[in-house]
Amino acid sequence: MGDDNNFSRRGFMAGGAVIGATALIPTPLERLLNVLSTGFIHEAQAEANGTAGARNYINILMAGGPLRYTFDAWMRTNPSDTQLDFNPMVATKYVSSGGRVTGVEYSSFNYNGVLVPHMFSHTVNSSAGQRPLTDLLKHMLVIRGFGTGFDGHPFNATVQQAPVGGVSSVMGLAADYSSKTFEAVEWPNRGAYGNYMSLKGKALNKLTGSPLHSLLEGFGGPQGGRVKGRDLKTRNRDAFDLAQARLRAYAQSDFAGSTVLAKNLSNASDLMKKGIGNIDGYWTSAVNRYKSIIESSMRQSGLVGISDIPLISDQGNFWRVHVADGNRGLTVHPDFDMRSAVSTMTESGGLSEGLALAEYVLKEGLVSSLNIQVGDLNNVTLRDAANGVTMAHTGIKDMHETGAIPAVLLTTAYYRALAAGLLELIDQLKKTKVNNTDLWSETVVQIISEFNRSARANGTGSDHGFNQMVTSVYTGAFSNGPYVVGNIIKGGHGGGYTGTQGIGAAIDGYNQAGRPTPTMAASTVAALLRVPKNPYENLAAPLVELSGNSLRVMKTAKIVG
Template identity: 35%
Template structure:
């Protein structure tokens, strides 16, 4: 059965949902129940879905040098021209008072990675970095937050977007979901008229699954309707030739799905709070940890607020304001004790459920600031006169502030991803999952701090498909005109089919090679920088990324 035939069948049997805006409880409840046998339908139709694709959008383009915007990754690379705002750890004196920052690295599988990875246990560090790919050294050459975020999702007008490419080939019930709107930073394009389904609300599972509970007449009516759905599908399968092995498998799977549906219908209401609490604990524990290497010192509020040698603004300055002062005797490095990441936490919890239950092919979530992503005075009061939130757009956030805030942010992200990995391993899904982190752009550094890095773009992939990492592709320059020090400015790749610095099609083409889809719509315009071997290692046709003088 072709993909088009399958879609006709789904529509005729009342099983298709096209272009929903998921806010009505009935919509997701219906989808969840029907999805219990979606794999059976796919197998009966002789379809093979691509891998699960989770796209995380780091809103506003936070500096990423402590996490994945790696500047010098090879011992044979030339030395960096240091800028204190691209530091990855603090330096301190004999009294353990902070004196500055440095670009500090450790080595993992022969690759130089930022100091933050030393905070992980050896097992967790291997679990993360062995499955990690950094794609750097590309850019658009054009400014704009929403423009560049959307461009990276859809870099070629004649092709689908990244999520759309997966959605076009998936046999899962929801081809594509987006949780928390990205507004102008979003672009979803399908070559097969698949629609992106938007999911809203603070409790995307518990609130939307209430119709499955037996406490109302409405719920009982819905349950009866789902029994009719099972009958409908069973009748369709009975009409097919039983000589087809796929039909026999589908019938058995459908029977198992119906039993599962009956036994678990009363349990949905507890799923979301438990998942949310689980990820909240993991992420917040990582953010709020103290005494970590490179951060186990004191940045006292009484230290002078003086300009540093290259003319940058205050060491304490955050997002254009110097009011982030905590006072004598208080340690700036203790102000993360109340920080959380609400949108990332809920997004990862949803990803856990959707992938574990084979619900969707592509899921887009958001990691970014909210009213609760706060740095707080260590005595419990607000920093200065206001609580300080992780900003959307970290202009003029220099030296101390950049290193400190982004380390908290990415420690939380990394812990959440490691927990998702463990859950998906248990569900048997991790070896088919691709997690990609994108943002508006990277960050350049001039004398005024952090600008818009539309020529310093960065993306990374964490996936159970990959082994033997970390891998780094794409070249960056030691320096760029008008910039202070090395900041990841894109550099040409020798022999590549794009002249000069590569554009976002390079990133899309490279990620496409990992998606489990046979075609790569970007390769004629930008060749992929990786090829996946059967054992999960990556072949790098243009070699590993370099720092270019």
């Protein structure tokens, strides 16, 4: 190819394959080393050009639409707010009498000037020991009071990810300004619940099986055993040497970023060596670490106002639980203490794997934009009053037939699991510095579900709340939270859905008339992502603004009516 200093840009970006011109079929390792070296060059160019790019983005989907009142569907958030019209499904804590639970209430406490749900008064487990959940509040923004006006699980999930046609989705927006090796990754495949678009043609890598192995399969051996062991060893060594030569040549050139790359050649070499090595050592221990933290926090007993006194059913409708087999409501047996329902609960659907994946790819600088998800609640032990049978259930997040009392216990356990996992991820990202800034300060996490729930006023369950949607966002870009934006109305839908439950309301002086749509939420998230151009702001302005490491709310959240 001639002298290293005279390599053309096209030669580096397109033709600079590490396998050389004589190899016929590249092994997976050779392909991956080529992608990695290209990624290092792109990052060096971005830094040299002074384009910091967007913050890293993690989207966590909770499919099934669980009730969110115990966690991030905040109702009365300011002491000056009007008092709520009570709806028993909008509850965060138990009321007791005579040593037994007799009802529920919406209970909150003041943290940094914001009234937050009772759950945040507790602690959860982490690898560093017990952690107060208020540590999560410091980095938390609640965006409430928006809706779509249309029903349907997949539609309401996808429209939050890509609320405006013809422009990048939120995940794609983060990928558009990425210089990482893999701009966008999704695990597991969201199918009809996914909606990814990148105007700059950044690819979404949909992973299968074990996600980290799937992403980094190029670090493994060839497929089908076509290359003998001795030949493979030689080719892998040659591929690594060629990749290093490519980077050194670029570092010695006069292309943009060459000086930056020259300073980071050692880091690039270390990452390649680490990738070539065995990732199983990291993967198994990291997944087990997250799983232990998540499940122990989920099952924790003795929580004040939640699991510190017996939960004994009176067999009324308040005690029904939605179970997946037949979408029916199981009424809890009067000889069964509901607290034991969570003592056997397990995490499924990949939250521990997703967070372990996020930790690795962000710390190693491989990925900018990531879709993961929370699975269902597995092994929820319940005794049916109808037949006296005790068994483990799953698929109870779609809470049509779950009454007010089990809902508080189950959702508190569910969100404790999510919060504990998030705090562990935050702790790990804080340990890694990028250009003298910790990685958590360069990361935004958004939690979505299809919708919050329309709560029945008789406490017997809930339905699809597509006009009372909420999303919560977490980032180390600020540490003086929590914050809340978006207006809600004091009343309910009427009929069987009375009481305050978070239905979206118009915002005075806002550039989107009437009840805001998911574009409002997407625009606000885009502001936190630090993208150079927010494609949603002309339709719905962001409701927050970052100033240094502090957040400024542009429109104060209110209860209307």
